[in-house]
Amino acid sequence: MGKKVCWGVIIFTIAINVVMLQWTIEAYLGREYEQTLLYSGVGIVMAFVAFLAYGHLRKIEYSSEKKS
Amino acid sequence: MSKECPKGRHGKKSNHDMINLMDNVDQNDDLRYNRRAFIKSAVGASMALGLSTVPFSVRAMIGIAEPDHDRVEIIDLARLPEGEAFTFNYPTENDPALLVHTVKGELVAYNSACTHLMCPVFYQKEKDILLCPCHKGYFDVSNGQPVAGPPQRELPLIEIEVENGKVYAVGRQYRHG
Numbered sequence: 001m002g003k004k005v006c007w008g009v010i011i012f013t014i015a016i017n018v019v020m021l022q023w024t025i026e027a028y029l030g031r032e033y034e035q036t037l038l039y040s041g042v043g044i045v046m047a048f049v050a051f052l053a054y055g056h057l058r059k060i061e062y063s064s065e066k067k068s
Numbered sequence: 069m070s071k072e073c074p075k076g077r078h079g080k081k082s083n084h085d086m087i088n089l090m091d092n093v094d095q096n097d098d099l100r101y102n103r104r105a106f107i108k109s110a111v112g113a114s115m116a117l118g119l120s121t122v123p124f125s126v127r128a129m130i131g132i133a134e135p136d137h138d139r140v141e142i143i144d145l146a147r148l149p150e151g152e153a154f155t156f157n158y159p160t161e162n163d164p165a166l167l168v169h170t171v172k173g174e175l176v177a178y179n180s181a182c183t184h185l186m187c188p189v190f191y192q193k194e195k196d197i198l199l200c201p202c203h204k205g206y207f208d209v210s211n212g213q214p215v216a217g218p219p220q221r222e223l224p225l226i227e228i229e230v231e232n233g234k235v236y237a238v239g240r241q242y243r244h245g
């Protein structure tokens with residue numbers, strides 16, 4: 001996975017998480033608790049994905065730095 | 069954080085053009101606002117957004133674990149002729165609700181706090197409609213959906229059952245229709 005992909009993934013998770021936060025709150029206020037759990041689960045997974053992508057990006061960047 | 073750039077130590081003292089070229093170079097800013105700092109903030113933002121949904125899911129789990137609403141007796145059907153409404157509280161003492169026997173003979177119940185700003189709604193039997201007098205919000209009496217005025221959401225529907233001439237409240241639906 002290249003640097004560009006990592007960037008893409010991170011930006012994508014931001015977009016998804018904005019929507020998930022909005023949907024979670026909406027479902028919560030409508031007392032649709034199953035939906036709340038679903039959206040919030042997606043949000044948490046996406047947060048995790050962002051973190052992994054960041055870790056991966058760092059690894060690529062710092063190792064390529066040593067080579068050059 | 070000082071604006072002083074360590075490499076520009078002669079800059080201030082000199083008027084020489086080639087030295088003052090350094091003026092637009094700020095090492096601190098370079099360290100602070102770069103590509104890596106940006107991606108770090110972006111990841112932080114994404115994680116903050118994702119994790120901020122956690123409190124809601126915790127509350128939702130508590131909500132799921134809570135027992136279902138009780139079955140509560142509201143009134144004798146005989147005391148509620150067509151065109152009349154009766155106020156009660158359901159599911160808790162703090163949730164005012166309205167049981168309506170419409171002029172068409174239907175029995176319906178809703179939580180009566182207007183979904184705009186919580187004023188109590190009333191049944192207007194002349195027009196067969198629920199009216200919130202605060203800002204002239206109207207709700208359809210047959211399904212609780214807002215039909216005019218500021219309210220945007222439907223009134224929570226209270227499920228009712230009639231048994232042996234008594235009306236019971238058995239549950240509540242927040243989003244319906």
Ligand code: FES
Binds near residue numbers: 184203204217219
């Ligand atoms: S509070 Fe009911 S219309 Fe505003």
